[in-house]
Amino acid sequence: MISLKDITKSYRSGSLSVDALRGITMEIEEGEFTTIMGSSGSGKSTLMNILGCLDKPTEGSYLLNGEDVSKFKKEKLSQVRNRMIGFVFQNFHLLPRTTALENVELPLLYTEEKLSWKEIHKRAGEALDIVGLGDRKKHSPNELSGGQMQRVAIARALVTRPSVLLADEPTGNLDSRTSLEIMDIFQRLNREGLTILMVSHEPDIARFSKRITILRDGLIISDKPNTPRSSADAIAQWKDEAEIMSEETA
Amino acid sequence: MKLSAVPYVALKALRRNRMRTLLTALGIIIGVAAVITMVGLGQGAGAEVREQVNRLGQNVVLVFPGARQLGGVSIGGGSANTLTVDDARALREEIPEVIAASPEVRSQRVVVYGNQNWFTRIYGQSADYLQIRQWGIESGRMFDEGDVENAALVAVVGQTIVEELFEGADPIGETVRVRGLPLELIGILEPKGMSLMGSVQDDIVLMPYTTGFQRISGRSHAMVINVQVFDEQSMEIAQLKITDLLRERHGLAPYQENDFTVQTQEEVAAAATETSRIMTWLLASIAGVSLFVGGIGIMNVMLVSVTERTREIGLRLAVGARGPDVLLQFLIESVVLCLLGGIGGILLGLAATEIIASYAGWPALFSTEAMIIVVSVSAAVGVFFGFYPAWKASRLDPIEALRRE
Ligand SMILES: Nc1ncnc2c1ncn2[C@@H]1O[C@H](COP(=O)(O)OP(=O)(O)OP(=O)(O)O)[C@@H](O)[C@H]1O
């Protein structure tokens, strides 16, 4: 479904050139749940942006559902992003002073599909139900917690029914309990057949995925399947601060 | 992109930033209001001048004292003392085409009746003045040649005087005082109230010119001689004859310029219309400058909001908006802003015109044409000034835009 071949990316600033990616080749099949790990500056975000068609590789080819999107023009890439990709950002990127529902509707305003307003509202509402925020439709971001904001962002990524969900450090700004809840949503979506690719540098988070790829200095140094830990178990075993504190004193 | 979503998104953005929207629209509101007010007052003034000229009557020639002034206009005139009462009489008696000639003297005076006062315009005219003006008497009679001969203390008044001094009661036979001079009212003029400036025209007191010259104004020379010519075909020849006769009477040598000016009603009207047209344009262009400044304000705000909203644009691009979608959104935003400003400006302008007109007593004309033009101009200003920032926004790279703080 996704096929990267010898992807490189160099940033040029003046005479200085930074090679963020130095030849990435990788395949991602439908239904996978992959985590890309690596230390800061290893090129994870750069790779995700290329996968998300937000950026173009310097060299190499990127086949998405059989199409070589690395050759696409700006306008066409917009449609690819809209149709095939759901992107979740580390810092949510919700529109301020705009309700959760309207935030989720946003991608539907730009689809090629002919949707009536009724369908748009309905689909956005359904997406919010999927992430468990059916009762927060009319809330604006400043009335939501971080975890809720990220769930709105996930709903927004899902609303166009993309073939792949890309998430760049989706739990980077969340506490560990809320992170678990996000992983619970991801595992559930993956079980229902959604392909997920996420970036994280937390091993605890990566453990929930089925495959872990590690980057260093713009190259893949490890790519292994992983037996995912169940988010339901993790949540069941969750101890809150009070419990941890009382255990330590006991 | 979904078509109906374009205005939706633009309106949402305007609502989300209410203060910004309001301040930007204010620039346009003030600009449009200024144009509407200026054009309204300018056109009103023009209409009044035309009306004043038109009411002169048909086949009328005006003789003003003094040489032709620059630009050919000598409206109002009356500064030089070159036209006498005898000149007027000579015109009527010696030129066959001239059927009436009235030496005019005007002054503004307070008219007193009992304990009532009214400030009005007093005209000294000849007995055939109403014929020249094609104006009728509603009741009573016009003063006659004999009254003029004797400088009789009689007056004919317009409707406004009847209303203001007599509260509608029949004034005929009553005596009013002007500068202590008792005047018997012998007639009431027909109302001109139906016409645009009718109520202004009705605010008038007519008396024999002899009385006007001797008792009221203390002048001995006419401010203008109103001349009526027999028919339209004779207008040209009459003007030539008037000029020749007056030159002869004033003893002007061939090399000397006329010390009077002969103009037809049409010439006076054309000159006055031209003057008021220039004035309207002048006022409108001054106001146009403020509209332009308002437009620059829009561009400024749009530019700032692009910077401010870079992340929003980045996000829209990231979820699938194309450059043209973003461009359209920003364009619609500024057009809507300008149209809102335009409508607000029209309302404010109409109110301002109404207030100025009623307080200063100036006439005002509202032209729908001017409103349509000014609103289209403000929309054009919006498109024009909205375009550059919108184009700038539409070319942003999604990650570049998202990364910006
Ligand atoms: N726009 C840019 N211009 C120049 N250099 C860039 C740009 N974006 C990324 N880089 C460089 O590319 C390299 C990889 O950056 P990238 O953001 O992909 O790292 P990362 O793995 O996501 O790190 P982190 O874990 O901190 O998010 C870094 O050396 C970075 O400095």
Ligand SMILES: [Mg+2]
């Ligand atoms: Mg990163």
